[in-house]
Amino acid sequence: MITTIIVLIILLAIITGVQFLKIAELGAKNRGELIYEITEKDSKGQSLMVFIFLFAYMGFFAWQIWAWGGWLLPVSASKHGVGIDFLMNLTLWIITPVFIITHVFLCWFAYKFAFSSKRKALFFTHSNRLELIWTTVPSIALTVLILMGLTNWNSTMTPVPEETDHILIELTGQQFTWTARYAGKDKVLGRSQVTLIEGTNATGVDTSDVNTKDDKLLKGEFHLPVNVPVQFVFRSLDVIHSAYMPHFRAQMNCVPGLRTQFNFVPTITTAEMRKITKNEKFNYILLCNKICGAAHYNMQMDIIVESQQDYDKWLAEQKEFKQ
């Protein structure tokens, strides 16, 4: 029934449209005009619309910042993330004026130079000086951004040196769950391999490896001590996943057959971040950010950042992988 009504409405709309166009064409014919001719009135009207659009668009931009700006990620909870945020802000401070100024020019010119039969357009084919300016200026801005970006990138991607005091954690992704494995007292992860997956050994840890004994496997949530470097290594058992920890400005893909790594130093505890965000229930999260199957949208783990003391206490309560 509804389908029939919809079809009827569409048919009526088409017929109305056709009639409307026919009337418009007849009207133009009576006035001795060609309907497709773009009159000065059309140009004036549309150019005015472009002008209004400028204000509407910039207003919309400002409104979004006002309405949604508060919902963006809070301050970075990791050391390197502060550098990334600084570079991000700098980039935004460069591109926002460019975005606004070029739009002002675009819409202003369109408005100002709408067709008039009394005016002639300027025959202006090129200007080496102008073109040199607008090739050089972006080049300089880009050089700055590239240099800063690369410095930041290199320091972020350098693994934690062996001799520095740090925690080693392996994150394993599989459809649609995460497993964290702490290297334990010996700070070495036991070997692992998919062919060893069996029964409760869901991630294929090599039980014959002596380094495995003190490893700790965790689901659901994992803890980190504040201000201690964490070296992550990533594995995947099936398809590509991506370990994304937005509050720490950290992300790395988990690729089957490949071990990837990322490291950061958490700087704000969960308790502190709850105060900063004024949200009692706030938790740091690890989520999957590479399409991995039907339940990709729900593959998560909580991360708790706490004092060294609390962390030690928590870690002691976790079972070691002895068999």
Add this chain to the structure above:
Amino acid sequence: MSTHHHQKEDFLFKYIFSTDHKMISKQFLITGFLMGFIGLAMSTLFRLQLGWPGESFKIVDLLLGSWAENGVIAPDKYLSLVTMHGTIMVFFMLTAGLSGTFSNLLIPLQIGARDMASGFLNMLSYWFFFISSIIMLISLFVEGGAASAGWTIYPPLSALPQAIPGSGLGMTLWLIAMAIFIVSSLLGSLNYIVTVLNLRTKGMSMTKLPLTIWAFFLTAVIGVVSFPVLLSAALLLVFDRSFGTSFYLSDIYVGGQVLEHSGGSPILFEHLFWFLGHPEVYIVLLPALGITSEIISTMSRKPIFGYRAMIGSMMAIAFLSCIVWGHHMFVTGMNPFLGAVFTFTTLLIAIPSAVKVFNYLTTLWKGNIKFSPAVLFSIGLVSTFITGGVTGLVLGDSALDINVHDTYFVVGHFHIVMGLSAIFGMFAGVYHWFPKIFGRMMNNKLGYLHFWLTIVCSYGIFFPMHFLGLAGVPRRYYTNSEFPLFDNMIDINQFISTFAIIAFFAQLIFFFNFVYSALKGPKAPQNPWKGNALEWTAPVEHIHGNWYGEIPTVYRWPYDYSKVDENGEYISGDDYIPQNVPLGENEKEETH
């Protein structure tokens, strides 16, 4: 009897197996738009799920059937919709639809050739595209559903039916369709290159070509360089899926089983895929930029500013586009040093892009702009190219990409800079060259309405996505409701979805205008926009060979608009001088 038979044959060869570039162009246009409409409808459907997750919709139930029990899209079918939307829009509408239509229509007409270098290959190109489209559409109806590993089809997800049902027969058909599509694209591109290089009319040197032709030419070059790599990537994936090889697969445990594959790497696929995937962005963008250059100049009654700089920047973009693919892979585990190199090359693209924008602005400055729907869409393109372009500086910077990679920030960025820009260019081209395609005029008032609704909705849809991304919302999520962190985002998602629904209906205005004008629109004059390029010297009616009598000879560049003598009077008596008009006695040729 015999005459009747003859007529039938005529029909078949005139409309179906035509080797005439103008007819093939129409075929590409109509097929491209039909595919585009399907892609658009898909996005509107999955926007319903994102705006109102889990809610039942009658229309979803009606259109998707078993993909959406009780009117709620199933999670894996949501991914099918996303995947097919991307595939159809990027390849079928914006590559074949855009390039196929305008390269075919304009290359022979604007360079002064009777037809393409090989009409037969041209026909094959269309029919491969057609077959590919049909196979892609059939894949929607097979068991397990259509491909659902994202349009980037990264293995192992795309290789293993155990990982997602869409990676069964649906994925096989996707790969076959794409292989055929690539053959179509290569046949077309080779033809465009050969035609532009060899069939230019007398006097038409490379620096007298309209910028449209430069754009189509460079697009074809990028296509020939990069599409074969995607073909090999797809073939190796076929081997991995069907013949047990391990190019991309290693150490996999899925569906309770350890797979035999070992030694391969999915990263290899990503490299091969993006070796096409990134140039692909410019394959859809360059034709749109070429079209806009031509339209902005013509309708501003003013020469394009910096003609040679425009060619130079397009060449730079074409070259750089082939060495930046790694910026899609900053966080894949690729060596960080390589990441640094790709950051450098990627950010360099901003320079020629900026040059193009400034040249557009200067072309408008002190022009005498006639506001046709085409020029509105061209101005819209400059706006989207700026809006989407500047956020490229965020994403291209590897350090910043870490935290916005694969979030909605990316979705917002590429939909604006590539999706909107390319489709605006395509709309502009259709409004502008409609008289050349169908010999009739489109209705301007409906065109204005279409433009304003479209641009308002476009920004309403894609601008807020940057905010989602900066809040950490990942793309390709069926719903954000599993994370308390994202609870606020439902408002933004409803906002976006509302605009998406309006945008869908706004496109119906265009389709109506298109069909009505093609059948019943007022007859077009030969040169309705008073353009300089050669296509406007050809008769309105489509004749074999394009011109009655001799092909016009070219004496000047195509941008002699509003050229005046020392007294400030128009040299030709009007504000334009077509390319086939010889230079006047005291007239200097422009050194543009």
